[in-house]
Structure formats: C-alpha cells, structure tokens
C-alpha cells in the first residue's frame with residue numbers, strides 16, 4: 068500500500084486554538100437540565116412536586132408536566148436547540164433518538180416553538196425495527212418511550228445542530244421491556260428494598276435509601292482515520308479480521324502510563340471538555356498497556372446516571388475522534404495478539420446517611436454491616452456466576468475473556484489475604500459471643516486503612532474486592548453496563564433477603580451472634596468462588612473445574628444461563644424481568660452473536676477475494692516474470708531458487724486462502740439449515756470460527772511475504788504506531 072508518511076500524519080494534527088482558559092468548575096454541567104437549573108426555572112410549588120415525583124418514582128400530573136416542559140423548552144432554546152428527542156437504550160447496545168422540531172405550524176405560514184408535558188413524558192417512536200426477541204411483532208409496531216426523571220435531560224451538539232435529549236425507558240405497547248434501562252431501574256429499586264430490610268434487621272436507624280454506585284473505567288484504541296477508512300473490517304465490524312502482529316507490540320512495557328502524545332492529549336482535552344459540559348465527572352486518563360490504547364475513567368456516580376454517562380462517553384469518544392481525524396475503536400479486540408479493551412465496573416453500595424456499606428468502618432456495628440454486605444455479594448456471585456458471565460457474553464468479548472490478558476471465563480472473587488484471614492477466623496468460630504471486643508478483634512477496623520492498596524494488587528481477578536467496592540473486570544469495552552449492573556443488583560438483593568431470613572430464623576436475642584452464626588455457615592458454602600491466586604494460569608482452570616465453577620468460553624454456551632429455571636424465577640420474583648422478557652433477551656443476544664459473526668465472515672470473504680488474493684496474484688506474476696527474465700538473461704546458469712521458492716509459497720498460501728473461504732461459505736450455508744437460533748449460533752461457533760482463525764493465519768503469512776507496495780491493507784505497525 069502507498070505508505071502514509073509519519074510527517075504527514077503529524078501535519079494532520081488537530082490544531083487546538085486555545086481560547087482563554089476557563090476553569091471547569093465554571094461550565095461543568097452547563098448543558099444539562101440539572102437540579103440547579105430546574106430550581107431556578109420552575110415555580111417553587113412545581114419544583115416541589117417534581118422532586119417528590121422523582122424521589123417516589125411517581126408520574127407527573129399533566130398540569131405539572133406542562134410547566135416543566137415549558138421551562139425545559141425555554142432553557143433548550145437558549146442553548147440553541149431546534150429539536151427535542153427521547154433518548155433511549157434499545158437492545159442494540161447503543162443509544163437511539165428520534166428528533167422532533169420544537170417548531171410547530173400555527174396558522175398560515177407561521178410556526179411557534181412548542182413542547183408539551185405530554186411530549187416530555189411520553190413518546191411513541193415507530194419502533195418496529197429494534198430487536199425485541201419476538202416480544203413485539205412488526206405489525207404491532209408501536210413502542211413507548213417514557214421519561215426517566217432520575218437522569219437529567221441534556222443538550223446534544225452535533226456539528227451545527229443542537230438537540231434537547233430526554234433520557235427515557237423504552238417499552239412495548241403491552242408494557243413489556245424493550246430496552247436496557249428499565250431492568251436496571253427495577254433492579255435498583257429491588258436492591259434498595261432488600262438492603263433497607265437488612266439494615267433495619269441489623270438495627271440501623273434513620274436509613275431511608277440505599278443506592279448503587281458505579282465507577283466505570285473505559286478502555287479504547289485510537290488510530291489515524293486514514294487507516295481506518297482503508298479497512299472495511301474496522302469500519303463494519305470494529306475489528307481487524309486479518310493482519311499480522313507487528314515486530315514490536317507491547318513487550319517493552321513502555322506504553323502503560325507512558326507520556327501521552329500531543330495529538331492524543333489534545334483529543335483527550337476536547338473529549339473532557341464535552342463531557343464536563345454534560346456534567347460527566349471525567350477524572351482519570353492514561354495510556355493503556357497496548358500501543359495506541361487508552362483509558363478514561365470518571366468519578367463514580369449513582370448507577371443509572373453512571374450507565375447513561377458511559378453511553379455518552381462512548382459516543383463522545385467517537386465523535387471527538389473524527390474531529391481530530393482519528394478513529395476511536397471501542398471493540399473488545401480490534402487487533403489480534405495485542406491486548407484487548409475492557410470496561411472495569413466498580414460497584415458499591417451507599418446509604419443516604421453517607422455510609423459506604425462495603426467500607427469496613429470504625430465501630431463494631433459498621434463492621435457487621437460491612438461483613439453482611441460483603442458476604443451477601445460473594446454469595447450472590449457464587450450462586451449466579453453463570454448468569455453474570457452471560458451478561459458479558461458477546462461475539463466481541465469472546466476474543467478477550469480467557470485469552471490471558473483479561474480475566475478468564477471462570478468467575479471467581481478476589482478478597483486479598485487480610486480479608487480472607489478474617490473470613491477464616493469467622494468460619495473457625497473465633498467469634499464466640501460476638502461481643503464488641505471480639506468483633507474488633509477480627510481486625511476489620513484496621514482494614515480500612517490498608518485494604519485499598521493491599522487488595523488492588525491482583526489484576527487477574529474477574530471480580531475483585533478493592534477496599535470499599537467490588538470491581539467487575541469481565542465487561543467488554545463496547546458493552547452497555549446496564550446488563551451486568553442489573554444482574555449484580557438483583558442477585559445481591561436475593562442474597563440479602565436470604566441472609567435476612569436466616570438471621571431472623573435464629574430467633575436469637577443477640578442479633579450480632581445470630582449474624583455471625585449465619586455468616587459462619589455461609590462462608591463455608593461460598594468457599595469455592597474465593598480465589599486469590601493468578602487467574603491466568605492453567606492450574607486455576609483445573610482447580611476451578613474441581614470446584615465445579617462454570618467455565619463457558621463461548622457466547623452461545625454462556626447465554627444459556629439467562630434462561631435456566633433458577634434465573635427465570637429470580638428475575639421474575641424481583642420484578643426485574645418477566646420470564647417472557649428474559650427469554651426474549653436470550654434470543655436477542657443469540658441473534659446478535661450470529662449477526663456479528665456473519666458481518667465478519669462477509670468482510671473476511673470480501674477482503675480475501677478482492678484484496679488479498681489479487682495482491683498475491685500480482686506479486687506472483689512479478690516473481691514469475693522475474694524468474695523468466697533471469698532465465699532468459701542468464702540461461703541455465705541462473706540461480707533462481709529463492710524466487711521460485713517464494714513463488715511456490717505464495718501460490719500455496721493463496722490456495723489455502725481460497726479453500727478456507729469456500730469452507731467458511733459451506734459452513735455458513737449449513738448453519739442456515741439449523742432449526743433454531745441457538746443451534747445456528749453453536750454451529751457457527753464450533754465450525755466457522757476456527758476456520759476464520761485458520762484463514763487468518765494464511766492471510767497473515769501472505770502479508771509477511773508479499774511486496775509491501777502491493778499489499779492493500781494498512782498494517783498493524785502503521786495503525787498502532789503512526790499517530
């Protein structure tokens with residue numbers, strides 16, 4: 068391929084014409100219809116009604132909704148908005164929005180800007196083209212969007228167009244869930260109730276609300292846009308389906324936390340500016356392990372907000388990248404044999420009294436709360452590790468989980484030595500009477516000072532306790548956090564309820580004693596899920612098998628956990644997802660797996676047949692010509708073995724590529740005959756996927772032989788090192 072000169076890339080650097088510096092505190096959240104704005108813009112009584120509706124999860128009466136909508140419209144017009152949109156999160160995994168102009172005809176040749184309470188509260192997008200898993204047939208195309216008051220409306224700027232976006236849930240006209248936000252909101256409600264019940268049982272007073280917090284660390288790649296547009300696999304599927312590893316990868320360990328290149332720093336600055344306007348507290352940025360890989364992490368927030376914000380972060384990364392002539396790659400594994408991208412989801416609970424419930428505290432009572440919530444979470448993960456695994460299963464994430472760079476497909480919990488010791492002591496029955504002195508003796512109080520650094524050391528664990536939160540590290544970089552979050556919330560709600568029942572059943576007057584008795588037997592039962600060692604080793608896979616821990620390496624296998632009797636009952640009981648809704652999700656995820664694979668197969672075939680084989684043929688011809696020419700010039704004295712050997716190799720590899728393409732096509736054809744999506748997915752996974760890998764090897768071998776000037780695809784070294 069005609070090489071792009073590094074100097075050219077440098078010239079393309081986005082020039083930041085820095086206007087006068089404005090401290091972030093002066094514009095943070097200026098594009099959100101925040102509490103402060105609401106308070107300022109609304110009459111006092113309306114503000115009160117709105118707050119009440121928000122806190123109690125109630126719907127607004129029409130009159131109030133009209134007043135709120137009017138204020139929102141006036142505010143949006145001031146910001147330059149011409150349209151409003153219900154912004155929702157369908158099962159595609161990304162966000163969706165349908166814009167409607169504020170301008171409305173009012174008499175001949177005139178318009179007026181209008182926005183009613185009804186338009187604010189509910190929308191009716193023709194939603195027939197969203198994945199529904201069979202819930203809503205296309206002839207019943209109506210879907211509803213309904214305002215989610217717990218996440219602020221915001222202004223979305225795109226070029227010169229400005230739109231007011233209203234976060235909403237998305238449901239069918241029969242009331243069934245069609246999105247990712249609704250189960251999340253329901254799970255937050257369920258967990259709040261179960262946690263409050265538990266705290267009350269433990270004697271906590273005054274606590275009225277328990278909330279889930281999420282801190283979401285987002286990894287991504289950036290490459291020059293010129294390269295991006297020359298690769299249909301990246302543009303269409305997000306991942307390079309062929310490409311040989313570069314001579315230098317990440318082995319020098321010089322990238323992680325390395326100094327950030329100027330072009331990238333400017334990009335990050337712009338991203339953060341956009342995020343600050345949207346009230347997203349972007350905090351940390353750094354180079355990641357792989358070349359051209361980066362991370363952005365905002366400060367943790369209430370879960371629903373954090374999930375919305377993560378969607379907005381992903382979108383902003385892509386949007387701002389274009390302005391800098393870069394492409395942001397959010398795929399879990401854009402480059403084979405180079406580290407992939409994940410999303411660490413830091414999960415914790417806090418109450419409205421300012422207590423972090425997973426924080427070991429200073430008093431024995433705090434520590435009892437801590438132990439109960441800690442063990443309830445471990446128990447939940449142990450009982451439902453298969454479900455949790457299913458929520459992070461995707462075609463893209465299959466490349467990552469278990470590939471010795473990310474946590475394996477086996478879920479285990481890391482606690483660190485000190486905490487493990489404390490659990491050991493509880494199990495051994497060191498706490499006899501559960502007196503305050505004994506509880507303090509457990510050494511929990513000292514945990515809070517040391518545990519953060521101490522526990523954070525094991526980076527190989529998929530589910531690690533890190534001081535005052537759990538960090539779920541198996542989520543893929545492009546995935547919505549809503550699914551793993553609703554799963555985690557619901558399974559922990561169940562464990563809290565189960566533990567509460569057991570504590571109550573002890574009938575003991577000494578509540579602390581009852582708690583420790585229950586914890587003692589629970590610890591014994593959840594032991595198999597606890598693992599402090601290196602999760603990347605083969606020994607662990609063997610050990611996990613002995614412990615009967617599931618190890619589902621592929622998405623078709625993992626997804627089955629969504630529809631076990633156990634799962635169906637649980638999510639129905641907590642009113643997070645009905646059986647029908649969960650089964651629909653299973654189908655949607657399975658279909659998605661198939662579609663992702665099909666897209667890649669089509670890209671791969673196209674690249675092979677229209678780029679790779681023609682390039683190989685051109686080089687073959689060049690070599691053949693050279694051999695003939697040499698023979699002609701030198702006669703029998705010509706030594707042409709090197710070129711002849713090369714020619715033969717290239718011919719063989721081209722044949723391999725062509726044959727593999729044919730076999731893949733046959734596999735695709737055979738899969739069409741399967742009588743269920745499940746079987747189709749399994750067949751594609753077992754038969755077609757390995758062939759794709761095989762094909763890739765041949766293409767990559769060709770890449771390393773064919774004349775660089777002829778090779779039609781940007782190579783890894785260019786994409787990852789020229790920027």
Ligand code: ADP
Pocket residue numbers: 280281282283284364365366367413414415416423523533535536
């Ligand atoms: P790292 O994992 O990179 O060492 P940290 O674990 O300190 O960094 O923090 C990563 C993320 O965890 C950040 O988004 C941070 O805001 C979030 N976080 C910190 N404390 C909590 C908490 N109590 N609950 C949820 N997230 C948290």
Ligand code: MG
Pocket residue numbers: 284411413538
């Ligand atoms: Mg972390």
